[in-house]
Amino acid sequence: MHPSATTTTGEIDIRAANRTALQRLFAVEPVLTDVLPAGEAIPGMRSDLVLTSGPTMPWQEYSGGQRTAILGSIVHEGLAPDIGAAARLLDTGAVTVAGCQDYGCVGSLAGVTSASMPVVIVEDRHSGHRAYCTLFEGETPARLNYGVWNPDVDANLRFLSTVIGPALGTAIRKRGGVPLLQIMQRALRMGDELHSRNTAASLLFLREIVPALGAGTHDALIGYLTAGDYFFLRPAMAAAKVMASRMAGVAASSVVTSMAMSCRQFGIQVSGLGNRWFTGPLPHFEHHRVNDGHHIADAEFMGGESIITEVCGLGAFAQTAAFTLQDYQGGVDQMIAVNSEMYEITCADSALFTLPFLGFRGTPTGIDVHAVADTGITPVLDIGIAGAGGGQIGAGLARTSLEPFAEASAALRAVDEFPTTTEKVN
Numbered sequence: 001m002h003p004s005a006t007t008t009t010g011e012i013d014i015r016a017a018n019r020t021a022l023q024r025l026f027a028v029e030p031v032l033t034d035v036l037p038a039g040e041a042i043p044g045m046r047s048d049l050v051l052t053s054g055p056t057m058p059w060q061e062y063s064g065g066q067r068t069a070i071l072g073s074i075v076h077e078g079l080a081p082d083i084g085a086a087a088r089l090l091d092t093g094a095v096t097v098a099g100c101q102d103y104g105c106v107g108s109l110a111g112v113t114s115a116s117m118p119v120v121i122v123e124d125r126h127s128g129h130r131a132y133c134t135l136f137e138g139e140t141p142a143r144l145n146y147g148v149w150n151p152d153v154d155a156n157l158r159f160l161s162t163v164i165g166p167a168l169g170t171a172i173r174k175r176g177g178v179p180l181l182q183i184m185q186r187a188l189r190m191g192d193e194l195h196s197r198n199t200a201a202s203l204l205f206l207r208e209i210v211p212a213l214g215a216g217t218h219d220a221l222i223g224y225l226t227a228g229d230y231f232f233l234r235p236a237m238a239a240a241k242v243m244a245s246r247m248a249g250v251a252a253s254s255v256v257t258s259m260a261m262s263c264r265q266f267g268i269q270v271s272g273l274g275n276r277w278f279t280g281p282l283p284h285f286e287h288h289r290v291n292d293g294h295h296i297a298d299a300e301f302m303g304g305e306s307i308i309t310e311v312c313g314l315g316a317f318a319q320t321a322a323f324t325l326q327d328y329q330g331g332v333d334q335m336i337a338v339n340s341e342m343y344e345i346t347c348a349d350s351a352l353f354t355l356p357f358l359g360f361r362g363t364p365t366g367i368d369v370h371a372v373a374d375t376g377i378t379p380v381l382d383i384g385i386a387g388a389g390g391g392q393i394g395a396g397l398a399r400t401s402l403e404p405f406a407e408a409s410a411a412l413r414a415v416d417e418f419p420t421t422t423e424k425v426n
Contacts, residue, residue: 054262065147
């Protein structure tokens with residue numbers, strides 16, 4: 001463990017600040033309360049606004065699959081008849097693009113969220129803080145979030161908004177909401193790390209929701225919930241966003257409260273530095289596995305905010321819970337070594353999530369920008385790999401760039417006006 005600074009000058013105590021931030025996270029009880037169209041659920045959402053992964057950029061800077069997904073969403077919303085017309089709306093400012101997390105939302109891969117798309121609503125039972133995430137598009141390789149736009153993608157999105165979203169929302173409301181923390185904790189003991197693997201959590205969620213389905217429930221909802229292993233990733237992302245957001249705004253705290261990628265850059269936010277994004281180069285893959293017929297050279301970064309799970313001690317920070325991912329992660333020994341390494345740059349062992357293989361030690365939680373800057377050890381991420389032509393072509397273990405953490409550490413040091421030393425928080 002290489003947690004946060006303890007040097008004190010006047011009223012500033014980084015160790016105490018980081019402890020406060022983490023106590024807020026550990027107190028969160030995320031509950032899935034509803035599924036509603038984004039335009040109804042997300043404060044500030046408009047019909048002429050498209051949300052997408054990563055720190056907000058000018059429209060002209062989006063490229064590749066992320067650009068395609070943004071354009072497709074505008075056609076899907078009926079704002080333009082085709083991709084070309086959608087681009088003109090963006091060029092003139094008639095439609096605008098913003099980062100998902102500016103609106104309390106998190107996006108998977110391209111992360112495109114438009115007004116009619118159904119989103120899960122996760123709320124902290126105590127504080128009332130909310131976060132949002134679109135529904136999983138299903139096992140089909142043609143998905144908007146993987147940079148594909150065609151009539152089949154459009155039809156699937158309409159199926160989600162007209163059939164699955166309303167039916168699932170009704171069931172969740174009938175159930176009185178679905179507490180997520182217990183599902184997440186148990187799933188870690190059943191082989192999930194709640195980023196690249198959500199098999200157990202998806203089944204545990206199904207067990208919770210089935211009693212609320214009742215007679216007459218559309219068979220399509222049952223089919224949707226049982227067709228694959230990744231439904232739960234989206235509620236897990238929204239839960240992680242709620243947890244991470246509770247850490248924000250603690251003066252002098254060096255704990256990372258958000259990580260996100262666009263097609264162009266990787267960024268972080270830090271508790272003691274407000275809403276400012278610190279950005280740098282995109283991550284690089286240390287280990288990967290791609291589908292037959294593909295090579296890692298075919299990969300394209302299209303964005304992604306599912307790495308919010310790593311912020312909360314899940315995903316690659318809990319990979320020893322999911323050894324079945326070893327083909328993507330470099331093997332069991334490498335997974336153990338990398339998971340253990342993350343304790344060097346975090347402030348505490350999680351009070352919520354434990355790793356059976358490590359003797360039920362709490363997952364490494366609370367990425368400390370000072371520790372990252374001082375050690376040169378950067379966070380690892382479990383992420384899907386998109387292909388340049390759209391669609392998922394594999395998955396792997398990526399490592400972030402150092403620059404955003406070093407810049408944030410320097411910014412904190414400038415604000416606090418004293419050097420930092422590191423020492424264990426808990």
